[in-house]
Structures are given as C-alpha cells and as structure tokens.
Amino acid sequence: MTDFSAPVADATANWVDTHAPLWARPYLRLARMDRPIGAWLLLMPCLWSAALAAGVARDLSHLPVTLVLFAIGALVMRGAGCTWNDITDRDLDGRVERTRSRPIPAGQVTVEQAVAFLGLQLLIGLVVLLQFNWFAVATGVASLIIVAVYPFMKRVTYWPQAVLGLAFSWGALMGFAAILARIDAAALWLYAGSIAWVIGYDTIYAHQDTDDDALIGVKSTALLFGENTQCWLALFYGLAVVLVALALWQGGAGLAGYLGLAAFAAHLGSQVVRLRITDSPLCLRLFRSNRDAGLVLFAGLLVDAIVRASV
Template sequence: MQDSAPPPEPQENGVVADAYSRNWVDLYAPAATRPYLRLSRADRPIGTWLLLIPCWWGLSLVMLYDGQTSWGDLWIFVSCGIGAFLMRGAGCTWNDITDRDIDAQVARTRSRPIPAGQVSVKGAAVWMTIQALISFAILLTYNAAAIRLGVLALIPVAIYPFAKRFTWWPQVFLGLAFNWGALLAWTAHTGRLDAPAVVLYLAGIAWTLFYDTIYAHQDTEDDALIGVKSTARLFGENTNHWLRRFLVATVGLMGIAVIFSTVNSVSVPALGAAIVGPWAMGWHMAWQLRGLDIHNSDKMLQLFRVNRDTGIIPLLFFGLALLL
C-alpha cells in the first residue's frame, strides 16, 4: 500500500521550488494573483519560450516558402507570443489539476500551488478556463483552416498529463503538443498545411524529446517510487546515446524542412543562411551533451533552461535569410 505523502515543504511566501530566483511574479505581482500565476508557470518562463519558438520557426519558413509578407504576419508573430503564454498557462493548470496527487509525492513539485494548498481544484479549473477562452478569442482572428487546426491542438494537450501513466514515452505527447505552433503559424499565413511544415513539426518533436528527457532526470528517483514513467527512467545510463540520436533527428529533419521551404523560392545566399540554422542549433545541443550529468539535478535544470537559446539560434538564421 502506498504510504501517505509527507506534507508540502514550506516555501517562503509560497515560492515554488524550481522557480527562477527573484522572478517578477514573486517580486512584483499582487499577492492575491501569485498562486494563479505560479499555476501558469509565469515564474518559470522557459516553457512559454519552448511553446512559442516552433510558432516562429513555422512563420519564418513559410514566408521564405511563398515569398509573401504582410502586416498580417506581424499579428501572427505577436499573437503567437500572447497565445503561447496563455495556452502554456492553461496547459500547465490542466497538468497540475490532473497531477495533484502525484505532485504531492515528488520533492520538486510538492510546493506547486494545488498540492501546497494555495489554490483549490475548482479555482484552478476556473483559471484554466479563463486562459483558454482568451486564447480561443485570439485563434478566431486567424483563417478557417488555422482555427480548425488550433482546436485540434487540444487533443494532445488533454492527453499529455496522463501519458506518464501508460507509456515510457510521455515526452512524445509533450512534443506533439508543444510543437503544434509550427503547423498553426504556417497555416495562419497560407490558409493550408504544406509538407515542409509537417517535417518541421517532426523536428520539433525530436527536440522536445531531447530537452524534456534532460528535464525529467530531475525526478527519476521519486518517479520510480510512485510508478511514473518517463524517457529519463527508460534510458537511464544510456541517456547520452539517446540524446545524440534526438540531436541528429532534430538537425536532419529541420534541415529537410528548410530545403523544402527554400530551394525553389529564395536566392542562394538566403538558402545558405537558412540551412546554417539547423547546423548551428545542433552544435548548441552538442555543447549541452558535453555538460550532461544525469545525477546532478541542478545541472539538468540548467541545461534544460538553455534550450530557449537552442531554439532561437535557427530562428536568427531564418530571419537573416528573409533579409537576403
């Protein structure tokens, strides 16, 4: 029989254990809003970046693909940022509702607002609904194809929190959800979904397997005790070898997406600039592997967080290609 979980460890002013030190929520947000902002991970912005970056990949590549830019693309760029913040918040709230009993048994997550008693399940559900409705209002400003695609995104979002209960590969479901923006931004620009966007989406999933396996290594001991599955537990001491495979898949698939998007539509210098993006991203991922220590939780969190820069690197080269 499962032993009852120990009470949540007290955190100063309700601060979550793995939040950024001196983040804006803990420093400046009104006290009454802090538990809800923490529920949305506003004190941990890396997840918003990881959700947003594939959107910007898709938008950049589709503008190279058809050679068309407009003021509407500026709105797609901005609205993706707003939507990423809101949908990441809604998704994390849903995750914390479904995982509240598991979170209470894991040292790193025990201080989250629901298991710590800062927010009720009902309050969290209301907060999730508010964020989702605002996101839906933004989605309605897109074309019909993008709206349908945006609604479909709810399927992997809904499934993900349960994946670690039935598969050793829950990171695949996270990848399906977190990289949907590559498809959505592409479709919001063109009104249709083309093959390069799908290949880019697959590249993003491989990248998610890379960074979220790193992230999951923080909890392997607790996960083993309570029976939660993850690629970190599955790979164990072979993690480095698997991460190299995900690195190769990310770079290779993104390279194919870039070639398909640019080979018939841009100048040779622009094609060269764009194709350097995946290569440079791969070097940054390889740098992470050199510092990998799966038995050092602090190091794994540090490496996970630098993946914001990993994802921005190809975006810089895509932007340069648009200027050439």
Template sequence: MERPAAPSLPDAVRGHWAERWAPPSLKPYLRLARIERPIGWWLLLLPCWWSAALAALNAGQSWPNPLHCGLFLIGAVAMRGAGCTYNDIVDRDLDTKVERTRQRPLPSGQITLKGALAFLVLQGLIGLLVLLQFNGFAIATGFASLGVVALYPFMKRFFWMPQIVLGLAFAWGALMGWAAAFGSLSGAPILLYLGSIAWVVGYDTIYALQDIEDDEVVGIKSSARFFGEQVRQGVSLCYALTVIFLAAAFTQAGAGLVSFGGLGLFALHLGWQVLHIDRNDGAGALRLFRSNRDAGLTLFAAMTLDCLI
C-alpha cells in the first residue's frame, strides 16, 4: 500500500504548480519525474535547440525548425522524467543514506517499485512517440543513446568521474537537432556534442557540491570529490573546453558574428559561475547550477537571431 505524499524536496522550485495543484495521488509520481525541478529538462533540451539552430545556420534558414523544437521540448520532459525514474529505481537503497535524497518517493515509500516501473514504461512510450516523428537516421541516433543512459546510474559506484557518462547522455541532443534536419551527421554537430559534454561535466560538478559530505560517507564517487580543493580549477577547465568546442562548431557550420557574440556572453556567464563557486555553500551551488538554463537560452537566442538576420 502506498503511503501519503511527503513534503516537497529541498531543491524543488517553491510554489511549483505540481506541488500546489496536482492531486495528492499524483504528486509522488510527478516528484519521481522531477517535474517540480524543471531545470533538468531545460538542460536536456538546450543542446537539442542549439543543434537545431546550428543546422538552420548551416542551411541558411531563417529560424530553427519550429516543429522539431516543439518535439524536442516534449521529448526532453518525458525522457528526463524517465531517466530520473530509472535512476531512482537503481539508487533506491543508496538514496536512503543521503540527506538530500532520502525523501524521494521510492526510498521514502511513497511509491512502490511496481508503480515506479509502470511509470517508467509510460514515460518511455511518450519519448518513443516523439522520436518516431523524425527521419530514420534521427530515430536510430536517438535509440543509440539508450546504452549510455542505462549505464549512468551505476558509474558513481566505481568511476571517479560519473559526470562524464552523464554528459555523454545529457548532451546527446547536440546530435539530434542536426540529424533531424539533415538525416546525417558531420563535424559541426560532433564538435557541438563535445562542447555540450564538457558543459554538463562542469555544471554537474557544481551541483554535486551539495552532496559532497554525504557522498564521502556513503562512498559515492563524483567529480566534485575527485577535484577536491581544486574544484574551481576543474570546472574552469570544463567550461574552457565548452567554449572552445562550441566556437569550433560555429566555425564549421558557418555561423555569423551574432552567434559568436552570444557565445561570448555565454562564456562570461560561465566565468561568473566559476568565480562564485564555494565548496561549503550548497545553496549557492544550486543557484549556480540552475543559472545554466539562462546561459543556454542566451546562446540559443543569439543563434536564432543570427538565422533571422
């Protein structure tokens, strides 16, 4: 028998509609999908939109394909939820030992394992329906990501940089927008993918600072623990690689000055994050992590404007 819903988790967005208006019986499932923490699907979505914009720039189109961008939005919400559900199923025992995660729906008993598995299948089917709207090459490219997604939850048990595997999965959209537009890949989207991976490793290292003490006790490995006192230098390296690879992708695709201007603003924002990293400030780390949505949207807006002009 499922228990009543617990209060929202500490890193949930205050006043989110899922907490205010959703029926009590649905709230644990929405929490399992992290609906009340939309930053996750934003960060999954943004490389997709960058890729769609990069394809439009390369093709000389006036804007990124609106249908593709809409499908990527639906797919990002569904697949981020599915990924979180899968992660929580795998980590349900570990989550009971970490302060920030022990109130998640599975470890706290709000949802049964059978209910979580059924919810995982439902979200996966939504993602599949979205993927099937694209061309055959894009569909195959999307399916190719599943192996990395399945591997990620296990990496933190023995690999000191599980954020690299997370990056391989979370940055996959950098390939998808181009694949959906052209039915193939080339150097530009691959460079965009490499830059997006470095971005994910950087921002998720900041995110992992929230759990660094609990992770040390439980034995969970993370890039934040790996970098230790040099975490600022580690994130700086990741963000520098991000900008270098994105600049190379823009050059390869024939992007204009507006896109490079947006990349400059993006780089300044990443530098601002680095300057404000504090290993002892978990709340500050969460704010810096969340700010990557605005950085990514700034870059996408610049690329879209570049298409228009």
C-alpha cells in the first residue's frame, strides 16, 4: 500500500508533511507547496515589472490588485510547471537520490492523476490571467511555449538554465503588459537582466545534483562550469545588475530604485564570495536567499513608484 505520508527527501519538516490531509499531500508536493521558494522566484520579476511600470505611469491605482493577481498566478503556475516537469522527468527522477521520493516515481500519484491535476492548475491560472487586459492575456499565454519545452532541455543542452531564465523571467514583461498594455524597452532590459539572474541562481541549485546528473547523462550549467562556477556566477550576476540598471534608466527610475538595485547587487556579490560548489546545503541556502535579493530590489522600485506618483 502506498504511503502518502512519506515526505520528499529534500523537503522534510514542512506544513504539507505535518498538517495537510493525507490524500492531498502528493498533489501539494507535485505543486511544490512544501517548498514555496520557486513561487517566490517566479513572482520577483512580476513585482519588479509592475512597480517599474507603475512608476512610468505615475499611477498606483492598478498596482495593488495587479500585485495580488501576480502572487496568485505565480503560485499556481509554478505548481503547474513543476507538475509538468515531474510528468516529463518521472523516469529520470527515479534515478536521482534527491528526487526519487517525488510523488510520481514514489507511486503516490499516477501519471493520469498528475495530468488531471495539471489541467486544474492551468484552469485556475487562466482564470487569474483573464482578469487582465487582452494584451496581457496574450503575453501570458505566449509564455506557455517556453514552459512546455523547458523540461526537455536538460537532455539536449548544457544550458537548460537559460531556457528556465526565459520562462521564470516572463513576469518582467507581464507587469508592463498588465499596467500599461504595452511592452516598453525598459521591460525588455528588465527581462534580459532577470534571465541572467536566473541562470546564476539555478546554476547554484544544480550543483546539488552534479554527481547524479553526470551518471544519467543530464546536462546543466553546473556541469559545464564546474570548478569555474564562481567566475561564471560573477559574470551572470554582474550582467544581471547592469541590465536591470539599464531598465531603471530607460524607465526613468529615481534614487530609491537605484538604492534597491545597489542592495540587490550587494546580495548577489555575497553569494559569489560564499559559494562552495561541493557544499550542497550551502548551495541550497544561497539559492533560497535569492528571494531576499529580489525583495530588496522590489522594495526600492516600489518606493520609487510611490515617489513618482506623488509628484
């Protein structure tokens, strides 16, 4: 008999394992509700973009509702993306120590049940998306192409983190689409900067699995960069800061926005200095700390939007 209470190896002692009903636990694990860091990281570019767009518009009237909808959408669509990833990677996950206890390879959920759950999450995401203008709806739907192909990239290229960057950074376009019904140059610079950021932090995350990945033939930037990861991380994080700075300049941001960017840059720099690729627990902590890095940048952009709207 399947044990629905058995936790996932890398997500123990969380609210899903201790408080959720037994029948719901496999589905909550599929959606990664037991580790919300991915939803936070998906949300960050949405927050940045919405705040910067509100600053460009000098109007905060649409910002609160937009932020709430983005938060719900990020939570649901991150869950949908993870469910799709687990469906496509079910055979690979069963061969990796960290992932073999996930719901599908552990037998807690069938593929058919996972597909049905995926459909439910996509439906909820569609309902959220339809609350925006039609330009934003079309922009959001376009992201599904990248989300659909991402799980297969690790089989064909050492740069799956770049494809993840394309998907996880889409919110940098959505804020402008939702608030201004257009995509400005500032949004494109912000999108590019977020992609560089995602490549950096997901390379850190991938260093947890390099031994297993090498054995089963899965590719990643962690394997590609190897002992040179710190240099590459400095490059991508530095590029992220420069590109976001260009977005702020193009969007007419003020002092508060640049102070937020400076704090963001300092946080990323500390990750580069502290990184030890052979220390898996440290890699996980540094990866998770990117939520805080994203929040300090958002705080600066939010204050800047408030200042600009009050002038």
